[in-house]
Amino acid sequence: MNKKGGKKFSEKNVVFDCDVLVIGSGAAGISAAFSARGSGKKVIIIEQDKVGGECPNYACVPTKALITSAKAYYFLKNEYPILGVKCEKPMYSFAKIMKYKQSVVSAVTGDGKRLGNLLGQNRIKLIKGSARFIDKHTVKVNKKKIKARFIVIATGVENTLPPIDGIEKTPYYTYKEIMDLKKQPKSVAIIGGGPVGCELATFFSLIGTKVTIFEVMPHILGSEDEEISLLASKQMQNHGTNIFTNTKVLSSKKVGKKVELVYQQGKKKRESMQVDLIVIAAGRKPRVENLHLDSAGIKIDARGRLIVNDYLQTSQKHIFAAGDVTSKMQFTHTAHRDGGVVGWNVCVNNKAMKKIDNRVVPRVTFTMPEVASVGMTQKDAKEAGYKITVKSFPVGALGRAVTENKREGLIKVVLKKETNQILGAQIIGQNAGEVIHELALGMYLNAKFDDIQSMLHAFPTYSEAIVAI
DSSP states (O other): OOOTTSOOOOOTTOOOSEEEEEEOOSHHHHHHHHHHHHTTOOEEEEESSOTTOHHHHTSHHHHHHHHHHHHHHHIIIIIGGGGTOOOSSOOOOHHHHHHHHHHHHHHHHTTTTHHHHHHHHTTOEEEESOEEEEETTEEEETTEEEEEEEEEEOOOEEEOOOSOBTGGGSOOBOHHHHTTOOSOOSEEEEEOOSHHHHHHHHHHHHTTOEEEEEOSSSSSSTTSOHHHHHHHHHHHHHTTEEEEOSEEEEEEEEETTEEEEEEEETTSOOEEEEESEEEEOSOEEESOTTSOGGGGTOOBOTTSOBOOOTTOBOSSTTEEEOSTTBSSOOOHHHHHHHHHHHHHHTTSOGGGOOOOOOSOOOEEEOSSSEEEEEEOOHHHHHHTTOOEEEEEEEGGGSHHHHHHTOOOEEEEEEEETTTOBEEEEEEEETTHHHHHHHHHHHHHTTOBHHHHHHSOOOSSOTTHHHHHO
């Protein structure tokens, strides 16, 4: 099949092992494989680690499980007494928290077997091993060459080390190794104040570990609205997290059983700190180093990401890419959607191919309280040249917030002034990750904000904040 913009490939005398070869079994890869198989294509999927990828095994799912346990302990100790519920000696077991986390992972993944079984039931062949390109249609894995009409790269990303002197010789953890931690540390330094760093900080601080975040940007959660980010920072500090922004960690070394960091905030004097362990939560790069992309003539950008068009085709039109490995958005939900688009596109002619739609992509960071957003921030909209109206409302004034004693929070909506349509929205507060989807739907349908407000909202709910603005 000749893909849009690609050279015509002659299949004469070529014997293909499969129609579609998928490299990577994360959200994007699995979605692409099942989508293509659903259209009757012969599909092979290659995975070098756990089937399902990082989200259910190491990242999204286990992190949320840990935070759930930590919040339960924190509420019992600090908030439930206000509601008249008291436990004389609130206790927790770190080992049992980690055991609960693993039970959640097992439930989602079926003890690591669910997806593998589904692949088998759908006659999708799974090969465990590391893949590399031999040519534009051939991939080698476990000394075996596989020739495919179409290839999908969905290998995701991997952590990179920040430029810290001595870091390679210093014991450190990433979110992946943290999931196998056996003993609770008394102190943790987290390098990076993005969503991963903030969620890990939330978990550790709520169970009493002394946590310090080092962030080089002016504020944590740098992609979020600044006012929202500052409120998140304040709440995290209230829960015991020490936050250094505009700060570079310059060096690290092991000192006895501890790790010593030297850091500098702005132009202030250099200082040092000793902690039980450090977590690297800053910097990721596409996992493509061993793929031998040059053998297939696949182009990457300056950051090593696969360059793709709106159909998710690489520079070789029969080779697609989906998920975090691309130059597009890096979320599990977009990866899953992108995989489905790719699975469709490898099965149809050019005119029927689908483009990805990133107009409306909600996101949530599971701190306490949650931070959720969609679309443009106030700053983004101004820089894009829009004339805007910004409306906000304190979540704590809602009846539901009062009854649940969840008074912290703010909702902001950025509107296009001449049409009153939503350009973006940001929320920090209880259930923010749920409330944001009503505003996202309004954006998706190009609805006017006053039309959304005119709909009757049940009392008492957090969604009433949309009407109250």
